[in-house]
Amino acid sequence: MPAFDKRVSDFEKADTQVLGISTDSPFSHENWAKSVGIQNYPLLSDVHRSVAKDYGVYWPDWNANNRATFIVDRTGKVRFVERYGRGELPEPDKILAEVAKLG
Amino acid sequence: MTENKTLNVGDQAPDFTLRGIGLKEVSLHDYRGKNVVLLFYPLDWTPG
Numbered sequence: 001m002p003a004f005d006k007r008v009s010d011f012e013k014a015d016t017q018v019l020g021i022s023t024d025s026p027f028s029h030e031n032w033a034k035s036v037g038i039q040n041y042p043l044l045s046d047v048h049r050s051v052a053k054d055y056g057v058y059w060p061d062w063n064a065n066n067r068a069t070f071i072v073d074r075t076g077k078v079r080f081v082e083r084y085g086r087g088e089l090p091e092p093d094k095i096l097a098e099v100a101k102l103g
Numbered sequence: 104m105t106e107n108k109t110l111n112v113g114d115q116a117p118d119f120t121l122r123g124i125g126l127k128e129v130s131l132h133d134y135r136g137k138n139v140v141l142l143f144y145p146l147d148w149t150p151g
Contacts, residue, residue, distance in 0.1 A: 001142060014138065019139060019140070019141055021121070031147075032148055045121055055108075055117065056109040056110045062145065062146075065144075069143070072116040072131065072141065074135070076131070077115055078115070081111060
């Protein structure tokens, strides 16, 4: 997501790593990242859909995952979950504010 | 892993190891000690 890519330094200041996950291959990710200008955080390939299922975001209709954001704290605990409907996108400012609450 | 579980606030985040661009492996536990934002998005070439 280019909107997050532009803000990676703000997340780093909050000692926070951003990771993008979809069910696409690394080769698809590479082309997409180049096309839309994502270069500051990793895009990961959940090709077996195992992570989507573990996180409860698997979307069987498309054999893909739904759009959702999770914030995991320093101890590995989920501290924030936001799931999105059609046309909804995560907002970097809102997610940064949630990260800031963790201290 | 065949069922679609629900993950909620307060749960331990399931660890994972996935490959990214350049086939580089990345694991959630690589970032233990930092906060991590996981952005799940449906497919490359979708908005966002």
